[in-house]
Structures are given as structure tokens and as C-alpha cells.
Amino acid sequence: MPSDDDQDGLSRRNVLRFGLAAAVATSAAPAHAGDPKNLPPNVADWSRHLGDGVAVRKYGKPSRHEAHVIRRDVEWLTASRESSVSFTPLHELDGIITPNGLCFERHHAGIAEIDRDDYRLMLHGLVDRPLIFTLDDIRRMPRVNRACFCECAANSGMEWRGAQLNGCQYTHGMVHCVMYTGVPLKILLAEAGLRPNARWLLLEGGDAAAMTRSLPLAKALDDALVAYRMNGEALYPENGYPVRIVLPGWEANMWVKWLRRIEVGDQPWHQREETSKYTDLLADGKARRFTYVMDAKSVITNPSPQAPLNHRSGFTVLSGLAWSGRGKIARVDVSLDGGRNWRTAKLDGPVWDKALTRFYYEIDWDGSELLLQSRAIDETGYVQPTKGELRKIRGVNSVYHNNGIQTWHVRRSGEVENVEVS
Amino acid sequence: MSKCRDAIALAAAAAASVAALSSGFAQDAGRSLRPSVAPPAHAVAAAKRLGIGRAAAPEEIAGWDIAIRPDGKGLPPGKGTVKQGEALYMERCAACHGEFGESAARWPILSGGAGTLASHDPVKSVGSYWPYASTLMDYIRRSMPYGNAQSLTNDELYAVTAYVLYLNDVITDQNFELNDRNFATIKLGNEANFYDDDRETAEKHFWNKNPCMRNCAPGAAKIIGRARALDVTPDSGKGPKVE
Numbered sequence: 001m002p003s004d005d006d007q008d009g010l011s012r013r014n015v016l017r018f019g020l021a022a023a024v025a026t027s028a029a030p031a032h033a034g035d036p037k038n039l040p041p042n043v044a045d046w047s048r049h050l051g052d053g054v055a056v057r058k059y060g061k062p063s064r065h066e067a068h069v070i071r072r073d074v075e076w077l078t079a080s081r082e083s084s085v086s087f088t089p090l091h092e093l094d095g096i097i098t099p100n101g102l103c104f105e106r107h108h109a110g111i112a113e114i115d116r117d118d119y120r121l122m123l124h125g126l127v128d129r130p131l132i133f134t135l136d137d138i139r140r141m142p143r144v145n146r147a148c149f150c151e152c153a154a155n156s157g158m159e160w161r162g163a164q165l166n167g168c169q170y171t172h173g174m175v176h177c178v179m180y181t182g183v184p185l186k187i188l189l190a191e192a193g194l195r196p197n198a199r200w201l202l203l204e205g206g207d208a209a210a211m212t213r214s215l216p217l218a219k220a221l222d223d224a225l226v227a228y229r230m231n232g233e234a235l236y237p238e239n240g241y242p243v244r245i246v247l248p249g250w251e252a253n254m255w256v257k258w259l260r261r262i263e264v265g266d267q268p269w270h271q272r273e274e275t276s277k278y279t280d281l282l283a284d285g286k287a288r289r290f291t292y293v294m295d296a297k298s299v300i301t302n303p304s305p306q307a308p309l310n311h312r313s314g315f316t317v318l319s320g321l322a323w324s325g326r327g328k329i330a331r332v333d334v335s336l337d338g339g340r341n342w343r344t345a346k347l348d349g350p351v352w353d354k355a356l357t358r359f360y361y362e363i364d365w366d367g368s369e370l371l372l373q374s375r376a377i378d379e380t381g382y383v384q385p386t387k388g389e390l391r392k393i394r395g396v397n398s399v400y401h402n403n404g405i406q407t408w409h410v411r412r413s414g415e416v417e418n419v420e421v422s
Numbered sequence: 423m424s425k426c427r428d429a430i431a432l433a434a435a436a437a438a439s440v441a442a443l444s445s446g447f448a449q450d451a452g453r454s455l456r457p458s459v460a461p462p463a464h465a466v467a468a469a470k471r472l473g474i475g476r477a478a479a480p481e482e483i484a485g486w487d488i489a490i491r492p493d494g495k496g497l498p499p500g501k502g503t504v505k506q507g508e509a510l511y512m513e514r515c516a517a518c519h520g521e522f523g524e525s526a527a528r529w530p531i532l533s534g535g536a537g538t539l540a541s542h543d544p545v546k547s548v549g550s551y552w553p554y555a556s557t558l559m560d561y562i563r564r565s566m567p568y569g570n571a572q573s574l575t576n577d578e579l580y581a582v583t584a585y586v587l588y589l590n591d592v593i594t595d596q597n598f599e600l601n602d603r604n605f606a607t608i609k610l611g612n613e614a615n616f617y618d619d620d621r622e623t624a625e626k627h628f629w630n631k632n633p634c635m636r637n638c639a640p641g642a643a644k645i646i647g648r649a650r651a652l653d654v655t656p657d658s659g660k661g662p663k664v665e
Contacts, residue, residue: 380629
């Protein structure tokens with residue numbers, strides 16, 4: 001088993017210092033013992049007295065006992081919260097659909113609060129008929145429903161040089177998966193009529209960054225959506241209300257929120273977000289651009305640093321997520337020994353094209369240390385690489401597109417740490 | 423579009439040479455060349471318009487169309503000198519970006535970093551990394567000053583852009599006037615070092631029909647790095663502080 005220079009586990013001080021999320025989880029162990037007055041043979045208050053009636057809670061929220069299940073940010077990452085990111089608490093979720101209120105946020109100039117009556121989408125450029133659509137216009141067009149993952153190209157970007165953040169919320173939480181309702185972009189383009197030399201689109205947001213990306217026409221004609229609902233509800237403001245672009249399998253930066261303008265052109269615009277940012281700097285100083293597709297990736301969400309094992313030994317289920325921008329997940333393998341030996345996990349629930357896919361691996365834990373890894377394989381045969389394999393070809397300066405295999409070190413105490421292994 | 427065509431050829435080659443690889447990207451790229459071959463559902467939809475939406479008036483488009491391309495398309499009429507830009511920059515930009523573009527706190531750096539891109543600490547400034555000067559002007563036009571976007575006049579936009587280019591030694595004369603007629607002559611040094619996504623060829627070995635399942639590396643796995651050694655996870659109270 002692994003060498004461990006801190007074999008005695010965490011001192012009490014370290015546990016306290018380690019972090020609120022972990023502290024909640026670890027201190028949760030005694031709390032799980034419960035209050036005797038609510039436990040059999042006693043009868044709890046909630047079994048005696050009336051609770052809130054209907055419509056007291058006009059818009060439902062999770063139990064107050066789940067108040068720790070929230071998006072979190074990493075304050076030192078960015079200069080201000082208006083241009084920053086918050087992370088989805090993957091370790092607190094199951095299945096494949098992310099609740100709307102927990103979808104990670106990435107803003108460049110804060111949340112644009114757009115009045116639905118004042119919303120307009122402009123479509124112009126190399127088209128026969130430049131058009132303007134209202135929200136009502138968009139909502140009465142033919143529509144489709146599709147669940148797909150949305151992953152920031154910088155997800156796991158802080159881990160290129162080694163294990164840094166201790167929790168899958170921070171290492172992998174810039175991904176979410178919701179069911180979108182929207183109009184295929186090709187329908188809007190058909191309304192305007194594309195000129196023969198149309199090759200690229202510029203997508204522009206209505207926020208104070210006027211966020212822009214150039215989109216190859218082929219993607220627009222393939223599966224791009226002009227989406228206005230997530231999980232059945234109107235988009236939340238932080239996710240682009242009232243309208244955003246959805247580009248299944250492609251990096252989230254291109255999924256322009258608060259969409260206000262689509263321009264059709266014959267070449268890319270080379271905007272800031274596709275030159276200065278979201279280009280992948282390699283070890284030789286050259287940089288890849290237009291790296292749209294998100295490579296296959298996976299992570300074990302439970303256990304993980306914020307969600308330790310509290311049962312000392314015995315049966316448990318390792319749970320995780322896998323996804324690929326190239327198609328469906330074909331298989332996920334799990335290793336308990338840092339990648340020496342692999343066993344195939346069970347995929348559970350729907351396995352959808354370019355959507356998060358849930359996997360489980362059942363173990364009868366003997367209480368010994370584990371080095372947990374998961375490895376996604378997609379339907380094109382792409383196998384999620386180790387971080388070492390990735391660094392060999394991309395160096396450590398890329399920032400973006402880190403889809404390397406994650407390792408969690410489970411101690412005998414059940415605590416879990418983000419580590420790298422040989 | 424020759425670069426685009428090259429990318430398409432590359433992607434198509436990758437698709438052909440990697441067994442069982444039915445990459446969406448390769449298929450998409452192929453389709454972009456000949457959108458009329460194998461018409462998908464949208465072509466049918468195109469035949470029958472829905473008649474939804476109203477005509478966009480030229481003045482409406484002019485108010486919102488703020489994009490500038492490397493070839494100069496979208497450049498607004500205007501002019502400004504480095505000296506004029508310096509005054510504006512000190513007033514509206516320097517608090518975050520630093521008087522010389524060196525950056526304050528964690529705000530984006532604008533200058534410096536020459537020769538660092540292949541080093542352990544690459545500095546990706548306008549001069550060291552950005553491929554096109556148009557990107558700088560476009561970005562200032564659409565989103566700067568931070569929190570007061572789209573507030574600069576066209577002349578102010580040219581002046582500030584000229585000053586940032588001066589900070590990067592792209593323009594060396596303080597009296598230089600940048601305008602819509604000479605803008606396209608401004609070239610940045612790093613343009614040639616960008617190339618289109620080549621993962622499906624350069625990383626072809628990540629497609630593997632038979633990934634190793636048993637004894638995949640010699641000896642037991644050894645921990646070589648720990649997140650707690652850095653201890654920068656939020657709530658740990660030890661992360662670098664933001665000013």
C-alpha cells in the first residue's frame with residue numbers, strides 16, 4: 001500500500017483546519033447518533049404536531065438539514081466575484097441531473113438581470129433577412145428537450161501541476177447536467193436564410209462583458225440549441241435567463257448566456273475568449289486553439305475529501321460520474337490501488353449522448369487504505385488518460401482541458417485526500 | 423478559409439485512421455464544407471419558414487454590432503494617440519491593470535512576459551501571447567472599463583488601445599495616432615504560434631481498444647503529491663488572500 005508520512009491520520013487541529021465541508025462531514029459522524037428523544041421507543045415532535053400547510057412554502061427548498069449543500073467558490077482564484085466561478089457540490093448529489101440552484105456559475109461581469117419583456121435576440125450578418133426575436137417568439141417555435149453536460153474548459157485546471165484542492169466540488173465541480181428545452185439553432189438560421197458564404201457565427205451575451213465566442217456553422221446546424229428552460233423551469237438568471245446557447249459536448253465557455261446577438265460571418269472573430277483565454281498553451285510555447293470538444297472524463301464523487309467514509313469497514317457503494325463530449329459513455333473502470341488493477345463499474349440510469357452518466361462500484365471495505373481512481377471510456381474508444389500521460393503531451397501550462405484520472409487516498413479513518421500517485 | 427479547410431482535412435484524416443472513432447467533431451467539420459450534401463432535418467425546415475420574428479432595422483444592428491475582426495471588419499471610425507490613451511488609462515484602467523499593465527492583485531496582466539511562454543511560469547500578456555490586436559480593441563470596446571462597459575467614445579477606444587499596445591512595445595512612438603485606416607497594419611508577434619485543435623491526431627494513442635486491467639504499472643502505487651501539503655482549499659483559512 002502507499003507510503004504515508006502521516007500514518008497516524010489527522011490531528012484534531014488538522015481536522016478543524018481542514019475545512020468547513022470536511023468538518024461538517026466528519027463531525028456529522030457523532031451527530032448521526034441522533035437525539036434520544038426522537039428515537040424509538042420515544043415519539044418525535046414531528047410525529048405529534050401539525051407542520052406547515054400547503055402553499056406556505058410557495059417555492060420549495062431543500063430541508064434545512066441540507067443547508068450545507070451549496071455552491072462554493074475559491075476566493076483566491078479570481079480578483080472579484082463578478083468575474084469568477086462557483087462550484088457544484090457533486091459529492092452531495094446522485095443520479096445524473098443537477099438541481100438548477102446548484103449548477104456551477106461562471107460569470108465575466110456578474111449576473112445580467114434581464115427583463116423578459118425587454119429581451120431581444122438579434123440575428124444578422126450573412127443572412128437574407130436580419131431578424132429580431134422576442135422571448136415569446138422563441139417560445140412558440142418548434143422545440144426539443146435534451147439533457148447534456150455543461151463543463152467549463154478550466155474544470156480541474158488548478159490541478160495541472162499537482163493535487164491542489166481537496167474536494168471533488170473544487171477539482172471537478174465546474175460541470176453540471178440539466179434537461180434543456182430549446183429551439184434548434186438551425187431553425188432560427190433558416191428563418192433568416194443563410195448566405196452561401198456563411199461559415200461561422202458570433203454568439204454574444206447581453207451581460208456587461210458582452211461575452212462572445214465564434215462558433216463553426218457546422219455545430220450550429222448539427223445540435224446547437226437556443227435554450228430557455230432547464231429541468232423544465234425558465235433558465236435561472238445565473239445560467240443565462242432568459243436565453244442561452246447549448247452546445248452539447250463542447251466547452252461551457254461557448255455556451256453564451258443572456259444571448260442577445262448572433263452574427264453570421266465567413267471567418268472566426270478571434271475574440272478574447274478564444275485567443276487570450278480558452279487556448280491551450282503547450283510545453284513548447286505554442287498553443288492549441290478552437291479546442292471545443294470536452295474529452296472523456298470521470299470522478300468518484302463518493303467517497304471524496306468532502307464526503308469521507310464514516311462506517312470504518314463493511315459494505316458500501318463507490319459512486320461517481322463520467323461524461324464525454326464525443327458521445328455516450330461506454331464503460332467506467334474503477335481501481336482501488338492507484339491504477340495497478342481495474343474492475344468495471346456498473347452504469348446506472350440513463351446513458352445519454354454527451355450527458356453525465358452515473359456509475360457505481362460495490363465494495364466490502366476491509367478498512368484498509370485505498371487509492372481510488374475511475375477511468376471513463378466513451379463510445380469512440382477514447383480512454384481517459386492518467387494525469388501523467390496528459391502532462392507528457394500537454395505539459396502543465398495548459399490551464400484548460402485537464403481530463404486526467406483523479407486519485408483519492410482513503411485512510412483507515414475513512415478520511416479522503418486528493419493525491420497524486422506514481 | 424484555408425486554415426479552416428486544413429483543420430477539416432486533419433479531423434477527417436483522424437476519423438479515417440482511428441478505428442471505431444466516430445467523432446462528432448470530424449463529422450461536423452465535414453458537413454460544414456458541404457452543408458447541402460445529406461440534408462439533415464433543418465434543410466426541410468428551411469424550405470418552410472415559420473414566419474416568426476421581425477426585420478432588424480440597420481440602426482438597431484448598428485447599435486449592437488460591436489465586434490471587430492482581425493481583418494478590420496467592424497472597426498469603428500475614430501482615432502487616438504498613445505499620449506491621449508495614457509491619460510485615459512491612468513484614470514480608468516491603471517487601478518486594476520497597473521500603471522504599466524503589470525496588473526494589481528489578481529486582475530489581468532496586460533504587458534510583459536516576452537519569452538516566457540515555454541517556461542514554468544508563462545505570462546500571457548497582450549504582447550507575449552495574444553495573436554491579434556483587433557482582439558484587444560474589440561474586448562475593450564465590449565467590456566471595459568470593468569463595471570462601466572461600452573462607455574468609451576470611439577476616439578477614446580483607439581487612444582486606450584494605442585496606449586496598451588505602447589506598453590507592449592508594439593507601438594513605440596508616443597505621438598503615434600491609431601485610427602481605423604492604419605489599425606490593420608498592427609501585428610502582434612505571437613500569431614504564428616497558434617494552431618487548430620489537433621487532439622485527434624496528436625493524442626491518437628488515447629483511443630485504445632484494450633486498456634490495461636491487471637498489473638498496469640510495476641510495484642505498489644506511491645503517493646507523490648497531496649492537496650493538504652498546499653492547504654489552499656476554501657474554508658481552511660490558509661488560502662492566499664485576495665486584496
